[in-house]
Amino acid sequence: MGKSKVTITRLEPIQAGSLLFVRVHTDEGITGLGEMHPASMASGGRYTGTGFLQFIEEYLVGKDPTEIERHWQHMFRRSLFRGGADAMAAISAADMALWDITGKLADLPVYKLLGGPVREKVKLFATPTAYDDWTPEGLGESAVQLVEQGFKVLRIYPLGPRESFADMGFRQVTRTSEKYVSALRKAVGDDIDIAIDVICLLSPAEAIETGRLLEPYGLIFFEDPIEPDNIEALGHVASKLPMPVSSGERLCTIHQFRELLNHNAAAFLRPDLGLAGGITNVRKIAALAEASYVSLIPHNPLSWVTAAASLHLCAAVQNIAMLEHHQQGQVMDSSMDDLFQGIPALEDGYLIVPDRSGLGIELNDEALRHFPPSAGQRPGIVGQDGGLRDY
Numbered sequence: 001m002g003k004s005k006v007t008i009t010r011l012e013p014i015q016a017g018s019l020l021f022v023r024v025h026t027d028e029g030i031t032g033l034g035e036m037h038p039a040s041m042a043s044g045g046r047y048t049g050t051g052f053l054q055f056i057e058e059y060l061v062g063k064d065p066t067e068i069e070r071h072w073q074h075m076f077r078r079s080l081f082r083g084g085a086d087a088m089a090a091i092s093a094a095d096m097a098l099w100d101i102t103g104k105l106a107d108l109p110v111y112k113l114l115g116g117p118v119r120e121k122v123k124l125f126a127t128p129t130a131y132d133d134w135t136p137e138g139l140g141e142s143a144v145q146l147v148e149q150g151f152k153v154l155r156i157y158p159l160g161p162r163e164s165f166a167d168m169g170f171r172q173v174t175r176t177s178e179k180y181v182s183a184l185r186k187a188v189g190d191d192i193d194i195a196i197d198v199i200c201l202l203s204p205a206e207a208i209e210t211g212r213l214l215e216p217y218g219l220i221f222f223e224d225p226i227e228p229d230n231i232e233a234l235g236h237v238a239s240k241l242p243m244p245v246s247s248g249e250r251l252c253t254i255h256q257f258r259e260l261l262n263h264n265a266a267a268f269l270r271p272d273l274g275l276a277g278g279i280t281n282v283r284k285i286a287a288l289a290e291a292s293y294v295s296l297i298p299h300n301p302l303s304w305v306t307a308a309a310s311l312h313l314c315a316a317v318q319n320i321a322m323l324e325h326h327q328q329g330q331v332m333d334s335s336m337d338d339l340f341q342g343i344p345a346l347e348d349g350y351l352i353v354p355d356r357s358g359l360g361i362e363l364n365d366e367a368l369r370h371f372p373p374s375a376g377q378r379p380g381i382v383g384q385d386g387g388l389r390d391y
Contacts, residue, residue: 004066004105006030011057011094013050014363016339016371019303021363022053022090024097026065030104033362034096035305037275039085052090055079060094065101072280088252088277095278096309096359103358110309110359114283114316121350122314124325125153125195125297128184134160136180140187147188150348153220153322155195156184165201166383173206178213185217197223200250201381201390204237211241221246221268221297231256235263246270249299252277257285261292268321272299274306279313290319300324304340307351308361311344315353323351338367 006028014021024032036049056075063071075091076082103110111117126146131138143154158177159165168176177196184194196219202210207225214222223246225237238245244267251257252275260266269289271282286296298310300323307326314320327334337343341362345352354360381389 004064006065006101006105008060008063008065010061011053013053014368015050015373016363016368017336017374019336019371020049020089020093021303021305022093022097023363024060024065024094024101026101030101032065032097032100032102032104033305033359034093034098034100034278034309035274035302036089036093037085037272037302039089039275048086049089052087053094056090056094065098066105068095068098068102068280071095071098072277076277083253083255085250085252085275089275092272092274092276092278092281095280096273096305099279099309099312100358107357109353109355109357110279110312111315111353114279114312117315117353118318119315119320119353121347121352122311122320123153123322124151124346124349124351125155125193125322126151126325126349127155127157127197134164136183139180140183143184143187147192150350151325152349153193153195154184154188155197155221155223155324156180157199158196159198159201162199162381163379166381166389170206170209173202174210174213177210181214181217181219190218193220195219195221195223195246198225199390200224200227202226204233207237208240211243215242219243223247223270224249231259231263231265234260235265238265238267244268246297249275254281254284254288258288261288261294266294268295268297270297270299272301272306273309273313274302275299279309282313283317286313286317286319295319295321297321298323300326302326303336304343305359305361305363308342308344308354308359311351311353312359325351336371339364339371 006026009025009027012023020036022034059074099110128142130142158180221244228250246268247266248270249272271285273282276282300307300310314323341364342360344354378391380391
């Protein structure tokens with residue numbers, strides 16, 4: 001392709017609700033769009049991440065946007081103390097935008113720049129959340145609606161509302177999980193794959209006992225059974241569980257994912273393209289995982305921008321099991337669809353890989369004014385004794 005004559009002029013941070021985007025501008029008027037995970041949002045992530053964008057902008061302005069690998073290495077290594085959620089989130093957003101620009105300049109969809117497609121559509125898993133009472137019955141009804149829409153894999157939060165977890169004892173944790181999983185399996189039958197996510201809340205002992213009780217229900221994966229910081233402990237838990245473990249949504253660097261693989265701590269890796277270095281870095285993580293016979297289920301709880309970037313990666317990478325469907329999460333729902341132009345087609349539980357140049361997704365600037373910035377604070381889980389369980 002050679003050196004392009006286009007240069008980067010500025011990085012524009014954009015916030016809509018709690019979503020954080022970056023638009024990379026060039027002197028030819030071609031722009032690229034990326035999205036960053038709010039990262040440490042609960043303690044000011046929306047400020048630190050956008051501040052790191054300014055640090056990145058110092059380097060990128062005046063550069064050829066198509067030299068993506070070179071720029072990734074500089075963005076990562078220019079910071080002497082590397083990694084960290086907010087810094088990697090900013091790098092991730094800029095990386096998506098550079099791939100978007102490069103695809104537009106080549107008049108090709110990004111997946112073709114990554115080597116071409118290995119699949120034409122990507123299976124999704126959905127999370128039943130269309131119920132307010134947190135009862136097993138409400139969960140079952142919500143799950144049936146998703147199955148009727150064509151989803152064949154469902155993942156649930158089996159501990160009930162986060163606030164109720166603060167004072168749960170060992171027995172209540174395990175039995176509550178069994179109650180919700182039992183209701184889900186009864187509602188959807190034996191041919192739908194089901195999974196659980198306890199959002200890193202359990203101790204190793206609680207996680208192992210919960211897995212033991214849930215063995216009869218045939219889970220496809222148990223997501224983030226414990227906190228991800230001690231990967232050796234996670235590997236121990238994974239070795240004791242009767243179902244596969246998925247983990248990685250809170251990890252940022254390829255080195256952290258290497259440790260997951262080295263400790264056999266996950267059968268499915270969950271890198272977030274808005275946190276783990278964008279398309280460039282997650283493609284490398286996928287290659288590491290492929291050598292270990294491990295598949296990826298990219299974390300995708302943000303907007304259609306991260307969904308589009310994830311879709312292009314999934315189209316071009318062999319060891320993809322499925323992709324998370326962000327609209328069945330807590331961050332975004334279909335009411336925000338007006339923010340986007342070029343939303344990928346959703347058919348029978350699959351996203352169809354688009355053929356538009358670049359990422360194929362754009363922001364509707366007119367709609368942005370209807371979604372003013374919001375803090376998106378996540379309250380802590382505090383017990384009756386005043387002790388903090390988690391955020």
